[in-house]
Amino acid sequence: MNESYGLVVRFTLRDADAAAAFDALVARTLEGIEAAEPGTLVYVSHRLHDEPLTRVFYELYADRASFDAHERQPHIQRFLAEREQYVSEVEVTFLDAVAGKVRAQQ
Template sequence: MYAVVARFEVRPEAVEEFDALAQWRITEAARNEPGLVAYAVHRVDGEPLARVFYEIYRDREAFREHRATPQTAEFLARHAQYVQGSPRMELLEPLHTAGRLTDTPV
């Protein structure tokens, strides 16, 4: 298992556009990426312009495959107009898991 957390600060005038782009991106990932375990976009309580993407992949190779898709290239080309600055990304390797995540092959 391999996970990614990315935090975006959205421009106040572009929230609807960014959220629509994010919805498109996760729909495409679910449809076209067999190594994807879970993909969610979150709002942050008390921070109406913050969006956090949480992505879980079967393994590091599945994440590399995700990064190489045309949909990722399109998202990366389009998102910059809607956000303030670069996203903060964290790449995560699991130490401990529980629940349904334990069924994911490592």
């Protein structure tokens, strides 16, 4: 587990229409992640119960190289460029794993 590389990203969205468009962009981006990123172990977008304009992503990669490969993917470059029109604030927190369970890659 100590080689894994994780982060949490908190997005504050501009309004309800932006939130819907952002969620659609995320769904399209996930198709690329699932098809082309074996080192991406977890990539989940969460909606907060009491904050409808907030999304929190939890991302876990096999290692730093897998994260770097993720960032270079065309679908991620497209996501990073397109998200700006929907987002008013982004907060990124990088994580060091202390303990936990990660399902083995298949």
